[in-house]
Amino acid sequence: MIIMPIYVVGAGPWDPELITLKAIKILRNADIVYYGSLVNEEIIKMYAPRAQKIYMGHVRGEDHNKFVKQALELAREGLNVVFLKNGDPAIFGRGIEICKEAISNGIPCEVVPGVSSFTAAVAKYLIDLKGVVVLMAYPNIDYNISADTKVIFMGTKIINELITKLRNDEEAVIVSRLTYPDEEVVTLSKDHDPNIDVKPPALVIIRRRGGYEGGE
Amino acid sequence: MIIMPIYVVGAGPWDPELITLKAIKILRNADIVYYGSLVNEEIIKMYAPRAQKIYMGHVRGEDHNKFVKQALELAREGLNVVFLKNGDPAIFGRGIEICKEAISNGIPCEVVPGVSSFTAAVAKYLIDLKGVVVLMAYPNIDYNISADTKVIFMGTKIINELITKLRNDEEAVIVSRLTYPDEEVVTLSKDHDPNIDVKPPALVIIRRRGGYEGGE
Incomplete structure (x- = not known):
């Protein structure tokens, strides 16, 4: 089984026109999209209609880690996993943390920047x-x-x-x-x-x- | 003659995949694109191939103001004028300054945010x-x-x-x-x-x- 890279993608603010081409390209290939309470679900419907949507809500700490652990398993099984974050995932968004965790577990990961709110x-x-x-x-x-x-x-x-x-x-x-x-x-x-x-x-x-x- | 709004648009960093959908939509309608030394010209070629390209170089102060003054005239004549800025035009990019100048001259103006470098x-x-x-x-x-x-x-x-x-x-x-x-x-x-x-x-x-x- 080929391990797939995980992408942590910035969706920009609520307005779906402020998403990047790169984010759209990655969403189109997604099998699983994890998203939090601030993400505009219209974006997932538009660009990843066949992906499984996993809502993380206002998740923090241990609960967040559980989702990340689950995501690493799915990537290891060959699925395209995307974490979709509001705004820019590098600004107080834990996106970089997720990628560090993935990489330290031998799974490639990339943070795709977005328009910050x-x-x-x-x-x-x-x-x-x-x-x-x-x-x-x-x-x-x-x-x-x-x-x-x-x-x-x-x-x-x-x-x-x-x-x-x-x-x-x-x-x-x-x-x-x-x-x-x-x-x-x-x-x-x-x-x-x-x-x-x-x-x-x-x-x-x-x-x-x-x-x-x-x-x- | 209808006065057209001026757009100050963030192109994101050099990578053309990091541009937003909104930026592309605006570039496609552009008659004139002003751009500085940091903008990837490939982006203008791809999304505004028929627009007139006006290179501003490393322009500052009075020279910058001349370009803005010229742009205001063109918008007043009914042309679609775009200032294309590297990264996000709100971060030390003078984009907001341009729009304030336009608005104080009775010309609508919008800053379209981009992915910051x-x-x-x-x-x-x-x-x-x-x-x-x-x-x-x-x-x-x-x-x-x-x-x-x-x-x-x-x-x-x-x-x-x-x-x-x-x-x-x-x-x-x-x-x-x-x-x-x-x-x-x-x-x-x-x-x-x-x-x-x-x-x-x-x-x-x-x-x-x-x-x-x-x-x-």
């Missing part, structure tokens, strides 16, 4: 990324880092804290459910009531005050 | 992005920022300085000409001779020591 958000709302840009993901938040732009991933739970810790000259652009039909964007400064209702997934982009200019 | 590099060499990630572009380098991973764009000229300023527990992965046929990658620590020959474009990824594991 954070650049899709700043593109859509024309938010200049100037000077030094910091990316952080909950729970690894460092409030002391000084930068022109700070992007916080997976921060829905700590919106309240993020807003109250804004400096006087900063504002936070919160982009919720980017490219979904119910996308919402709001700009808040320190003075605002932080008890707002933000649906996940959301990005928080903190930058010097100045407002955003819509591109649409 | 930095995530393509960390995907290919399985470099974990953990904790806090900092993005900087020459000349806006802040050597004092502490982070788990620092990514420096356009730093070819200051490789020497970057290497000598590494901390003892850090190493720099330098990825030159990502996905070009003559791609090169090298891992250096503080002790190495910094006088190496690195061809642009190059990314410098600084992280805690540990080596990279190739995914290919």
Whole structure:
């Protein structure tokens, strides 16, 4: 039996037009597609209609490892296994971890980059990324880092804290459910009531005050 | 005459398979494609064969503004104008600046995100992005920022300085000409001779020591 390489593929944000040609090519050959709660299922239906879909949900830790272990077995049996990740799998997405695990078990693996939700958000709302840009993901938040732009991933739970810790000259652009039909964007400064209702997934982009200019 | 929207489109890294469906759709409708020195011309030949190609080279400042001004006129005359940018146009790529200029002149404009070279590099060499990630572009380098991973764009000229300023527990992965046929990658620590020959474009990824594991 030929061992098949595993692919960890970035699907981009929700919008299926932001997927790459390489991702589509790999999905078309997939026998099994593992996907998490943030992936747009339309993408799997369109490009891997005959593949077995395995939903991983909001899986973490040991449960995640079980899926990976199962995937390694399937690749060893000669099946084309794809992990489909929202956005770019290299940005806080565990994609690289999966490939390292596969390779250390003798199974080839490749991470296929995708369009990150954070650049899709700043593109859509024309938010200049100037000077030094910091990316952080909950729970690894460092409030002391000084930068022109700070992007916080997976921060829905700590919106309240993020807003109250804004400096006087900063504002936070919160982009919720980017490219979904119910996308919402709001700009808040320190003075605002932080008890707002933000649906996940959301990005928080903190930058010097100045407002955003819509591109649409 | 109908004013046409201008599109600023990310082409992804050199590899034409890393372009998005949306980018292709927009290129197919283009009458004029402006592109800089880092864009893979194969992409324009493939997806916009009948468009007029305008090479901007390593253009900066006033010269860049002249191209933008010209582009605004052409859009006003009803032509489909595309600025094609390497990687993701939102990351130190001036794409957002172009759209703001267009919109302030009454011309609709959209930035279409792409796969960033930095995530393509960390995907290919399985470099974990953990904790806090900092993005900087020459000349806006802040050597004092502490982070788990620092990514420096356009730093070819200051490789020497970057290497000598590494901390003892850090190493720099330098990825030159990502996905070009003559791609090169090298891992250096503080002790190495910094006088190496690195061809642009190059990314410098600084992280805690540990080596990279190739995914290919």
